[in-house]
Amino acid sequence: MGRPKRVTIRDVAKAAAVSITTVSDALNGKGRLPAATRDRVVAVAAGLGYHASPNARRLRQGRTGAIGLYLPDRASGLDYYMNVALGAADAAFAHDLTLTLMPIRPDARQKISADLLDGLIVVDPMLTDPVLDTLAGLDVPIVSCERDLGSPARFAGVVTADNRAAVHELLGHLARQGATTTGLLGLAGDTAFGSDVRAAYLDWCAARGQPPLISQTPFVDSAESRYQAADQLLHDHPEIDAVVSAPEGGALGILHAAERRGIRVPDDMLIASCVDHSSLWTAKPPITAIDLNPRLMGRYGAELLADLLEGRAEGPVTRALPTRLVERDSTLPRAPR
């Protein structure tokens, strides 16, 4: 397909036999040009169909107009990250920015450059990610969606949910529904989210005098290994009458393991998830979950970055994301126990 090249400011300068600076000044009403020159340049530009692209305008300001979205390498298969990305894309567009999806392959990630970006959103920074230091060395502001456990000072802004309070609320709900011994399908502590869920659970156990019953899975994980971890927990602790899953998808593994062991949900055991997902609404029974608002997380990340870029905010700055407990049948037994 033969695509006509966009008319550039250079083309206008050549056709009008003036310098690029003169064209720019004439079209932007700047400088001290004779009116005749200004009028001639404007006429030539109009004749060629030239209009300054937003890109060109930004470039004159030393800006690219693009912000980057850096997802964890485990992003594939997790609905949470798709929603963060779509929320960020919508918000970037609303701020006359575009959202550039950073590559996921390690070799390509090493080549991420500040020349392409005005700023960056890093979602769920992992303690073990070697690229984060490279990103921090780029001369652009970075917002993290959820806190950076490594060197928080390397980022200019953070959007964070009060995950500990949300998990406390969930555990309180389970207790009110009759749970006396709650187990946790936990995550390793290499992200703020995994660390928050674990800390909230341990606090709760300490306050109630319940021994912590945790089966741990790494953040990068398969549904099969989550099922195995859940099954092990139920095998080791038959006294458990409620289980909370930290990872997305873990609650379905618990449900499966319970079904296979003849444990009825919610009659014999309650199940809840710290991350909501459409498959939880439609599980049999539907599973209670914390709605982490991933679309809003993406939107807040892009908006905070836009504020930092436009000088409406000064780093370091933290913004709070609301979350919401969604109660469903998996934690609502019909009769009090």
Next chain:
Amino acid sequence: MGRPKRVTIRDVAKAAAVSITTVSDALNGKGRLPAATRDRVVAVAAGLGYHASPNARRLRQGRTGAIGLYLPDRASGLDYYMNVALGAADAAFAHDLTLTLMPIRPDARQKISADLLDGLIVVDPMLTDPVLDTLAGLDVPIVSCERDLGSPARFAGVVTADNRAAVHELLGHLARQGATTTGLLGLAGDTAFGSDVRAAYLDWCAARGQPPLISQTPFVDSAESRYQAADQLLHDHPEIDAVVSAPEGGALGILHAAERRGIRVPDDMLIASCVDHSSLWTAKPPITAIDLNPRLMGRYGAELLADLLEGRAEGPVTRALPTRLVERDSTLPRAPR
């Protein structure tokens, strides 16, 4: 965070007391400048820490360096699209392009402009999407990932899998495993994929003399309604001994419906999916599926667009994506029936 502004060509011109064109010519070794001027400009640029951004270089060529990714509004919750996006981001980067995620909100979509993009990848164009005509009117080449059923000529390139052949292979596999009456959990015909699966199934039924047994769901759909559609199919046609799902996630609905009816998989009934997903590997039993290679689809889309932009390909051009049948326990009964 006070971020120092990037040094622009305008800053260099001002510091060296020459025009922007002179700076550009000096740094690019073009034009007929006195050696002394050239050396002085180079020294000033180095002193200020100026380096031409790839963005600036592209702008001089009338290019932005960015290609857009336009996902269907149902993208959320479907792993397929996340993988297409990540594959496209990797490939764009490898071609010194960046991948811009297009917004998903209808109002923001109406503002998509060619000023931001050198080209566009449209994934699974839907017959009913009113924005596609707007995109086609932009003065940039467009590649579609899967064919456009509306006006294919509006796009410069297409990457397509031979979905009909893949579904034929799947149906042949089911027959060899003993299936005599295969039902379809189908999709509406508003995408090439939904239409291909349906056509292949109808061909197969006609050739075998089997009446078509289809329960249809729209592409934008919930797990709950897919379960209901599957359950209806099993209720209406107890003679069915195999079911194929067109939508991602539909196979789990079929599995659920079968379990509730006391139908054992694979002993009493085979189940297979036209789209693979990690939840199918780990279902009990694991479910046979067509691997549509979504990462590769994204990569091919970005590479074809790069080829069109760089003149290595001329539209209209079609590229073929390989797919692969992954046989799992859900269609491998232990004993011949």
